Amino acid sequence: ALFANKAVRFDGDKQAYARPMKPVLDGLEQLGARVEYQGEEGFLPFTITPPSVEFKINNFSEKIVQIDSSSSSQFISAMLLIGSRIPGGLELKHIGDTLPSMPHIRMTMDDICKAGGVVNMTSNAMWHVKESKIALSDTVTIEPDLSNAAPFLGASLIAGGSVSIPNWPFSSTQPGGLLPGILEKMCAKVSFEKTSDDAGIMHVESDGSIKAIPYLDLSAAGEIAPSIAAILAFADGPSELHGIAHLRGHETNRLQALVNELNRVGIGAKELEDGIRIEPSNHMHGEVMETYADHRMATFAAMLGLRIENIRIKNISTTRKTIPDFPGMWHRMLE
Structure with missing residues (x-):
C-alpha cells in the first residue's frame, strides 16, 4: 500500500x-x-x-x-x-x-x-x-512448515511409539527447527536419515515417559507452545513455558485458552506474566474441547485425546488454514 x-x-x-x-x-x-x-x-x-x-x-x-x-x-x-x-x-x-x-x-x-x-x-x-533492486530467482525452494509437524512428533511421546517426518531440513531458520532439541529434553530419541544434501527423514521415538522441563524459554518459537504444552501435560512433574506473552495477541489469547482447556480436562495450569505453568494430574477426564477458531488449539486438543479418553473437539475444521486434511492425516498416523 x-x-x-x-x-x-x-x-x-x-x-x-x-x-x-x-x-x-x-x-x-x-x-x-x-x-x-x-x-x-x-x-x-x-x-x-x-x-x-x-x-x-x-x-x-x-x-x-x-x-x-x-x-x-x-x-x-x-x-x-x-x-x-x-x-x-x-x-x-x-x-x-x-x-x-x-x-x-x-x-x-x-x-x-x-x-x-x-x-x-x-x-x-x-x-x-539498503535501497536496492530485488528480484526472486526463477526457482525458489520453500521449506515445509516445521511447526505443523509438532503435533505429529508430539504424538510419539504422548502415545508412545515412533513418528517419522520426511524432508526435514538439516539447517533451518524456522522456529520449528528447535523441535528436535526440545523433544530430546523430554527424553525422546531423535535421529536423522539423510535422503539428500539438504534434508532427510527425522525419526522420533518414545516409550511414553515424558520428563518435565521446569523452565523452557519459547520466545524464539512461540507458535509451537500449544504442542509443547500438550506433551508436558503428561510429564513426570510441573513445567513452565516462558517468553510467550505475545501469544495473548494471536488468533485468540492462546495463554488463557491453553489454561482454560487444560483445566477443563483436570490438568493443573495457570497463566504467568510471560507464559504458563503446567501441573500434570492423575484426575484427567474427557470433555468437549473449545478451539477458539484457532488451528493450533485444535491440534493441541487432538494431542490430549491420545491419552485422555472421550475427548471431543469443536470445530476441528479450523485446522484447514494450515493443514488442509489434519483429521485424515491424524487418523492415518494412528492406524
Missing part, C-alpha cells in the same frame, strides 16, 4: 478484526502514509493512502522508523520487506521491551538477501536495509 497509486482499503473476517495491526501501521505513517480507521484504532478495517510522489522521492533518505514489535515479529518482518524499495534505504528500530520469534526475522532477512537485497542487524533492536 505504501507504493500504490491510490488509497487501499483492508478488511477481513471477524477473527481478523481481533488481530492487532497498529505497530506496522505506525511504521507506515512514519514513512508518510495516512491511515484511516473504519473501526477501532489499530485494527481492521482501515484504509491506507500512500505518500505523495514528492515525499517518496525527497524525504525517505536516512529515515528511521521506530515501532514496538513486542506482540509479534511479523511487524518487523513487514517493514524489512519494503525497505529495499525506499529511496535511501531504511533504518528500523524496535522500541519494545521484548522481541519474540527472532527466527522468523532472520528468515525474512535471509530471503531479502537471496533476492539481492542488503539488510544488516546491528543489534537485537536495530536493522539497516
Whole structure:
C-alpha cells in the first residue's frame, strides 16, 4: 500500500478484526502514509493512502522508523520487506521491551538477501536495509512448515511409539527447527536419515515417559507452545513455558485458552506474566474441547485425546488454514 497509486482499503473476517495491526501501521505513517480507521484504532478495517510522489522521492533518505514489535515479529518482518524499495534505504528500530520469534526475522532477512537485497542487524533492536533492486530467482525452494509437524512428533511421546517426518531440513531458520532439541529434553530419541544434501527423514521415538522441563524459554518459537504444552501435560512433574506473552495477541489469547482447556480436562495450569505453568494430574477426564477458531488449539486438543479418553473437539475444521486434511492425516498416523 505504501507504493500504490491510490488509497487501499483492508478488511477481513471477524477473527481478523481481533488481530492487532497498529505497530506496522505506525511504521507506515512514519514513512508518510495516512491511515484511516473504519473501526477501532489499530485494527481492521482501515484504509491506507500512500505518500505523495514528492515525499517518496525527497524525504525517505536516512529515515528511521521506530515501532514496538513486542506482540509479534511479523511487524518487523513487514517493514524489512519494503525497505529495499525506499529511496535511501531504511533504518528500523524496535522500541519494545521484548522481541519474540527472532527466527522468523532472520528468515525474512535471509530471503531479502537471496533476492539481492542488503539488510544488516546491528543489534537485537536495530536493522539497516539498503535501497536496492530485488528480484526472486526463477526457482525458489520453500521449506515445509516445521511447526505443523509438532503435533505429529508430539504424538510419539504422548502415545508412545515412533513418528517419522520426511524432508526435514538439516539447517533451518524456522522456529520449528528447535523441535528436535526440545523433544530430546523430554527424553525422546531423535535421529536423522539423510535422503539428500539438504534434508532427510527425522525419526522420533518414545516409550511414553515424558520428563518435565521446569523452565523452557519459547520466545524464539512461540507458535509451537500449544504442542509443547500438550506433551508436558503428561510429564513426570510441573513445567513452565516462558517468553510467550505475545501469544495473548494471536488468533485468540492462546495463554488463557491453553489454561482454560487444560483445566477443563483436570490438568493443573495457570497463566504467568510471560507464559504458563503446567501441573500434570492423575484426575484427567474427557470433555468437549473449545478451539477458539484457532488451528493450533485444535491440534493441541487432538494431542490430549491420545491419552485422555472421550475427548471431543469443536470445530476441528479450523485446522484447514494450515493443514488442509489434519483429521485424515491424524487418523492415518494412528492406524
